[in-house]
Amino acid sequence: MSVTDELLANAERYAADFGKGHLPLPPARQVAVLACMDARLNVYGLLGLAEGDAHVIRNAGGVVTADGRRSLAISQRLLGTREIILIHHTDCGMLTFTDDAFKEAIAGETGLKPEWAAEAFADLDEDVRQSIARVHADPFIPVKDSVRGFVYEVETGRLREVKA
Amino acid sequence: MSVTDELLANAERYAADFGKGHLPLPPARQVAVLACMDARLNVYGLLGLAEGDAHVIRNAGGVVTADGRRSLAISQRLLGTREIILIHHTDCGMLTFTDDAFKEAIAGETGLKPEWAAEAFADLDEDVRQSIARVHADPFIPVKDSVRGFVYEVETGRLREVKA
Numbered sequence: 001m002s003v004t005d006e007l008l009a010n011a012e013r014y015a016a017d018f019g020k021g022h023l024p025l026p027p028a029r030q031v032a033v034l035a036c037m038d039a040r041l042n043v044y045g046l047l048g049l050a051e052g053d054a055h056v057i058r059n060a061g062g063v064v065t066a067d068g069r070r071s072l073a074i075s076q077r078l079l080g081t082r083e084i085i086l087i088h089h090t091d092c093g094m095l096t097f098t099d100d101a102f103k104e105a106i107a108g109e110t111g112l113k114p115e116w117a118a119e120a121f122a123d124l125d126e127d128v129r130q131s132i133a134r135v136h137a138d139p140f141i142p143v144k145d146s147v148r149g150f151v152y153e154v155e156t157g158r159l160r161e162v163k164a
Numbered sequence: 165m166s167v168t169d170e171l172l173a174n175a176e177r178y179a180a181d182f183g184k185g186h187l188p189l190p191p192a193r194q195v196a197v198l199a200c201m202d203a204r205l206n207v208y209g210l211l212g213l214a215e216g217d218a219h220v221i222r223n224a225g226g227v228v229t230a231d232g233r234r235s236l237a238i239s240q241r242l243l244g245t246r247e248i249i250l251i252h253h254t255d256c257g258m259l260t261f262t263d264d265a266f267k268e269a270i271a272g273e274t275g276l277k278p279e280w281a282a283e284a285f286a287d288l289d290e291d292v293r294q295s296i297a298r299v300h301a302d303p304f305i306p307v308k309d310s311v312r313g314f315v316y317e318v319e320t321g322r323l324r325e326v327k328a
Contacts, residue, residue, distance in 0.1 A: 003195050003247055004195065004247050004249055007195065008323065014323075020204070025255055038219070039191035039218050040215050045215070051203070052204050057201045057224075058223075059232070065231045066231065070282065074224040074257065074282065075224065140278055154187065157184065158175075
């Protein structure tokens with residue numbers, strides 16, 4: 001039995017207990033969160049979100065990539081969110097390598113060098129500030145009154161704000 | 165008080181109850197999930213994930229974009245995940261517009277046309293199959309034995325598999 005099959009059994013239990021009824025498409029709290037994909041970062045649990053509350057965007061690093069900006073633009077323009085929360089975290093995998101070394105290793109194995117930036121970073125707080133700056137520089141995200149960045153501490157469960 | 169401040173108060177409660185101790189960086193279940201950012205799709209709740217179990221990647225549509233493939237490559241190559249779960253959902257915002265109309269509206273307002281594809285789609289199951297195909301076509305994601313796609317039904321809480 002694959003892990004996927006085990007998780008599907010959990011999904012059947014979720015459906016059996018499902019009592020949400022109809023929830024509207026636009027997020028009730030008008031917030032979009034962009035966070036790292038890290039397994040220890042439970043965005044719903046951490047922020048106390050319930051189904052229907054907020055858009056949750058996640059990728060390797062919680063970096064504001066072009067795809068992150070696409071998602072934020074759709075979130076605000078089509079679905080009415082107005083605040084942005086960015087979350088990186090301690091002990092992040094993105095702190096453990098460099099783009100050059102990662103891409104050289106892949107090229108050595110596959111014969112192809114990735115055309116994308118891996119977006120590794122060496123300084124956690126600095127990369128949160130970089131992500132905030134990328135949101136502010138984006139011409140397609142209309143609402144930038146509340147763009148705040150945080151570091152989640154996987155050791156303690158605490159969320160620490162990074163001042164821009 | 166902003167919504168962000170309200171969510172930060174929730175985060176303080178989360179930290180106060182935090183009893184996870186040290187969890188390792190690699191996901192315990194060796195699974196990566198790529199799902200839509202939709203507020204009604206609670207990936208942890210649906211799949212019964214606990215902190216530390218799985219990478220969770222999310223964007224507008226749950227589409228396998230270049231950034232999604234970057235995240236999956238990092239997930240597998242550096243952090244050992246081996247199964248991929250793709251989740252789209254019913255009543256998705258991406259079904260409500262076209263790339264052309266969305267980008268023209270933005271260009272009309274800002275004077276700039278986005279350089280990215282918005283990735284709107286007209287057929288839910290077909291876009292899940294497209295996402296599965298994009299994973300299989302990617303040269304940088306090494307493990308493709310278990311790449312399965314699903315539609316989450318926001319009306320019922322059920323997860324339905326889409327056959328490739």
